[in-house]
Amino acid sequence: MLRFFAFTCGMLLFIGWFGAVAPAQYAKNRKTLIAHRGASAYAPEHSIEAYRLAIEQGADFVEQDLQITKDGVLVCLHDTTLERTTNVAEVFPDRFKTVEIKGESKKVWNVADFTLAEIKQLDAGSWFDKKFAGTKVPTFQEAIDFVKGKAGIYPETKEPEFYGRLGFDMVKLLMAELKKNGLDRPGANPKTPVIIQSFSAPSLRALRRAGCRLPLVFLIDPEAPGDWISPKGMKEARKFADGIGPSKKFLDVTPDLVKWAHAEKLSVTLYTFRSRSVDRRFADVTAEMRHYLLELGADAAFTDNPDKFPK
Ligand code: G3P
Ligand code: CA
Numbered sequence: 551m552l553r554f555f556a557f558t559c560g561m562l563l564f565i566g567w568f569g570a571v572a573p574a575q576y577a578k579n580r581k582t583l584i585a586h587r588g589a590s591a592y593a594p595e596h597s598i599e600a601y602r603l604a605i606e607q608g609a610d611f612v613e614q615d616l617q618i619t620k621d622g623v624l625v626c627l628h629d630t631t632l633e634r635t636t637n638v639a640e641v642f643p644d645r646f647k648t649v650e651i652k653g654e655s656k657k658v659w660n661v662a663d664f665t666l667a668e669i670k671q672l673d674a675g676s677w678f679d680k681k682f683a684g685t686k687v688p689t690f691q692e693a694i695d696f697v698k699g700k701a702g703i704y705p706e707t708k709e710p711e712f713y714g715r716l717g718f719d720m721v722k723l724l725m726a727e728l729k730k731n732g733l734d735r736p737g738a739n740p741k742t743p744v745i746i747q748s749f750s751a752p753s754l755r756a757l758r759r760a761g762c763r764l765p766l767v768f769l770i771d772p773e774a775p776g777d778w779i780s781p782k783g784m785k786e787a788r789k790f791a792d793g794i795g796p797s798k799k800f801l802d803v804t805p806d807l808v809k810w811a812h813a814e815k816l817s818v819t820l821y822t823f824r825s826r827s828v829d830r831r832f833a834d835v836t837a838e839m840r841h842y843l844l845e846l847g848a849d850a851a852f853t854d855n856p857d858k859f860p861k
Pocket of ligand 1: 615628822
């Protein structure tokens with residue numbers, strides 16, 4: 551009787567975990583399409599137009615990389631600086647900082663040195679194509695407003711330690727914004743599931759400590775893999791994450807990573823698939839994604855080309 555009771559409790563806990571915490575792709579055993587910075591092969595990354603195309607092309611989730619403005623607003627931008635994807639150097643020519651990168655000095659315009667009103671003056675589209683002139687950097691709130699009800703959102707806490715040194719708590723800002731939009735709990739909005747990702751294990755641990763029960767995906771950088779790519783690493787990741795997000799390159803060397811992750815009930819989401827940089831082993835980006843998802847068993851993929859995701 552006691553054994554039956556223990557078994558029933560165990561099963562209920564397991565089912566509860568799957569329903570409440572496990573990323574949808576793992577629970578349903580289907581492959582998940584995440585539009586990387588939106589459909590960023592076809593429109594400027596992190597523009598509303600890139601998000602619109604991503605949804606039109608069938609993305610399950612639209613990704614947002616998050617930065618913080620001088621006045622503490624979350625905006626969607628991949629880099630901590632503005633000069634690659636906006637005309638900040640023309641609009642604010644004197645507002646740069648000089649930094650040393652690999653022995654060379656470089657001018658940078660940090661997002662955190664500009665207010666939202668200043669960032670909204672910038673053109674975030676012409677760098678990609680003149681036809682996108684006038685595109686604005688979206689706030690996270692604007693991204694939510696646009697995507698909500700049409701797809702999931704997949705925010706990434708970018709450089710939370712850097713922002714922490716400036717006095718910002720990115721985890722707190724993110725959770726407050728999700729709560730304001732009724733998206734802070736798993737299943738809160740079935741049409742807009744939320745998965746949070748980060749290269750920063752401390753940031754994901756802080757989310758858990760703050761009571762976040764949303765699925766968390768731990769990104770693993772090939773340039774700083776630490777001890778994560780091992781069965782022991784997966785056990786450690788399971789303490790604070792529901793999935794891992796390794797570069798696809800890891801699976802070429804260590805295809806067992808998928809098995810080790812799944813043994814810990816961690817989903818595997820690979821980055822990044824791009825039609826402009828397909829490995830020469832594959833005919834096209836669709837074939838490349840098919841290999842990693844179907845042959846190697848990964849659960850999900852970030853791609854700049856949502857329209858090329860294998861059906
Ligand atoms: O977040 C997954 C992938 O986007 C990580 O690389 O540099 O494009 O943010 P990055
Ligand atoms: Ca990202």
